[in-house]
Amino acid sequence: MNKPTINILDPATANLIAAGEVVDRPAAVVKELVENSLDAGAAHISVEIIRGGLERIRVSDDGQGMNRWDAQLCLLRHATSKVSSPADLNNIRTMGFRGEALPSIAAVSKLEILTKAADADLATIVRAEGGKLLEVTDAGGPSGTTVTVTELFFNTPARKKFLKSVSVEAGHIHDVLAGIAMTFPGISFRLVNNSRLVLWTPGDGNLINVLTAIYGQEIAAKMLPVTFSADGITISGYTGRPDLYRSSRQWETLAVNSRLITSRTISSAIERAYHSLLPQGTYPVTVINIEFSAVNGESPVDVNVHPQKKEIKFANEKAVFSAVYRAIDLALQNQAIRPSEAPSGRLSEFVKKENEKKENKPAMNNLVDAPADVLLDRPVDKSHGEAMIYLPPSSMPTAWESASTYGHVPPPAPEKETGLIPLGQIDDCYIVAKSAREQGLFVIDQHAAHERIIYQRLYQNSGRIPAQQLLIPPVLRFSGREAEVLTENADILEELGYKIEQVGPTAVKLLELPADIPSGTAENMVGEIAALLIKSGGNSGENAPGMLRHAILQTTAC
Ligand SMILES: Nc1ncnc2c1ncn2[C@@H]1O[C@H](COP(=O)(O)OP(=O)(O)OP(=O)(O)O)[C@@H](O)[C@H]1O
Ligand SMILES: [Mg+2]
Known part of the structure; x- marks a missing residue:
């Protein structure tokens, strides 16, 4: 008989593998520890990091704390106070439920827990290294819990190698904590990075104060309230005025039952509601929490589908899409900024942009001095169409029609040094010119041409x-x-x-x-x-x- 090739992994190796799923970078540690503090009912949560969390992460809370027994148990895999039977998984209302975070963090770091339950006389300190319990001692200290994680990934060099710079890791931690703070406006958060306070929220329950603390006054002033409730779905938060667009989805903060998640369904419902109000390729600034009521004791969302709990599953995606769409649509309508009600949105954005551009408008001569081949080269940005339309003499009547509908008449290839002689300007947007050598007319889209000239100039600088x-x-x-x-x-x-x-x-x-x-x-x-x-x-x-x-x-x- 062949020798068996399958081993049962020893617990230490199995723990390291499992830890890799939960904790991939310092920000994941912060997320897990802060979520534990939230579940413990804390009103104040403080996060201190040194060197992007790689040297040290410390999360302190004033929550319910643990007694000496629980303080040791919590480091075991599948040890949790939040779930006790399969039925509990049908309606999870706590951030944690797996009993995996602390053992995972402990497996890849040097960990210390200082904790005291409100009714206990003494606090407890538990120390572990690489998943091994080192010591348990009594100590003095206030009620609540402080978890200190030092030398993260000290025993998993492969993982450490993939981490980014200290400032990048600190940035991720900032994003995680800011997201959680926006989801829990009733709790006061602080982030201290290398002894410098970089984030603080008052915890007064007012989301707009959290937005002011995180995004600044200017952005907070442009946020519209979102309040919606129908068919067991309640949506609350803020969404930005259409002039507050951003170029990435990073500014969409989504929570379901106060759990931060990413969701294509929710993002596309939000973006659909803005519809034509935002310039193409831009995204709104939005912070919303969607609460689902349980139906017959079962939640219509399943949070147990992602190792880091960042994604969830909805029983009825369509209902979620529709509710989010209506909530955002209502927020925008309430402010009378729908195009039908006031001259805003895309058109006004466009006009504003055009006006701004006009201030920096290239002189007409500047354009027509440019060699024609620059203008006739491939367009810089297809959305602007061709920079120039050539109207050969024979096709002039039809070409004028096609020019007015942005049709394109294939241009001839003029000689490199061909200069253009301007004849006039239409609507401050188009230049009509004729060539010194060619017959016929050239209609030049001034903006597209300007872009192309800048591009060409930049490109030529090798x-x-x-x-x-x-x-x-x-x-x-x-x-x-x-x-x-x-x-x-x-x-x-x-x-x-x-x-x-x-x-x-x-x-x-x-x-x-x-x-x-x-x-x-x-x-x-x-x-x-x-x-x-x-x-x-x-x-x-x-x-x-x-x-x-x-x-x-x-x-x-x-
Ligand atoms: N800050 C804290 N205050 C009070 N108790 C805590 C704190 N952190 C952890 N605990 C206790 O330790 C247990 C284990 O925590 P751990 O984060 O490992 O698992 P969990 O939160 O139950 O589930 P998950 O793995 O999904 O986070 C918790 O269930 C809780 O009872
Ligand atoms: Mg947890």
């Missing part, structure tokens, strides 16, 4: 793009993920004229900008580049630096 130093470098706020990709690609960005410096987990200082770009547009521009980098997966994998350069130049030019 090395570094000339940059302008900003006298007062603005500090731009991003999500942790956006700040991460920007910092990771700082070298490429600097080559392309954007010099940035990360000054906080979610803050980036913009020191230089390409010479052609008006500084007022910097924030949007860098935000768009961040979104682009996230979409394309950064500079890793198949994204050659050349491709990124091309994509960023396009964004800059538009």
Whole structure:
């Protein structure tokens, strides 16, 4: 008989494997520990991190604490006070339910728990290292729990290798805590990063105060209240006015029964409700919590479908979509900002943008001096159509019709040095010109042409793009993920004229900008580049630096 090839793993190895599912980076540890504090009924939760959580994470709460016995039990796998029978899984109302977080964290770190139940005389300290219980001692201390995690992943070098820089990890932690704080406005949160207080919420139950603390006054002032209730679904929160759009979904904070999740269904319902109010490719700023009432003791959502509990399943996706759509639609309607009711939304955005652009409008001569082949080259951004339409003499009557409907008449290839002679301008948008050599007319879309000229100019700089130093470098706020990709690609960005410096987990200082770009547009521009980098997966994998350069130049030019 052949020797058996299957081993039963020893508990230490099995624990390390299981831990990998729950804890993949410092932010996951913070999420689990803070969720435990929430389940313990804390009113104040404090998170302190050193070196992006890699050196130390400490989460303290004033919740119910644990007695000496529970303080040791909690480190065992499947030890939980939140679930005791299969029926409990049908209607989970606590953040935790698996009894996996603490043993997973303990398996990959050096852990200390200081905890005291309100009715106990003494607190308990439990120490463990790499999953092994080292000591249990009595101590003095206030009611509540403080968990300290040091040297995360000290015994799993492979995992450690995949972590990003300290500031990137700190950014993720900031995002996690900000999301939870927006979901629990009645609880006061603080985040201290390397001894500096970087986030604090008052815990007064007022979500708008949390939004002000996290996003700042300016954004909070543009948030519209969302309140909706029908068919067992209650939705509350805030959603941004349409002029508060962002270039990524990072600003959509979604919670179901106060649990932060990501959901395609919910995101698309929100975005559908904004419909044409937002410019294409942009997303709203939204913070909503959706509460489902249990039907016959069973919840219509299943939270037990994802190792990190980030996704859930709905019994009735359609009902969820419809409720979220109606909730957001109502919030927008209440503010009378539907296009039918007031001149806002896409059209007004467009007009505003056009006006802004007009201030930086290229001189007509500047355009017509450009070599015609620049204008006739491939368009920078297809959404703007061709930069120039050529109307050959024989086709002029029909060509005029097609020009007015953005039809495209294939242009001839003019000689490189062909200059154009302007004849007039239509609606401040189009230039009608004739060529010194060709017969017929050229209708030039001024904006598309301007974009193409900038693109061409930038592209021709095969090395570094000339940059302008900003006298007062603005500090731009991003999500942790956006700040991460920007910092990771700082070298490429600097080559392309954007010099940035990360000054906080979610803050980036913009020191230089390409010479052609008006500084007022910097924030949007860098935000768009961040979104682009996230979409394309950064500079890793198949994204050659050349491709990124091309994509960023396009964004800059538009
Ligand atoms: N901050 C805390 N205050 C009071 N009790 C706590 C705290 N943290 C953990 N516990 C206790 O320890 C138990 C184990 O925690 P752990 O996070 O490992 O599992 P869980 O929260 O029950 O489930 P999950 O793995 O889904 O998080 C909890 O059920 C709770 O009883
Ligand atoms: Mg837990």
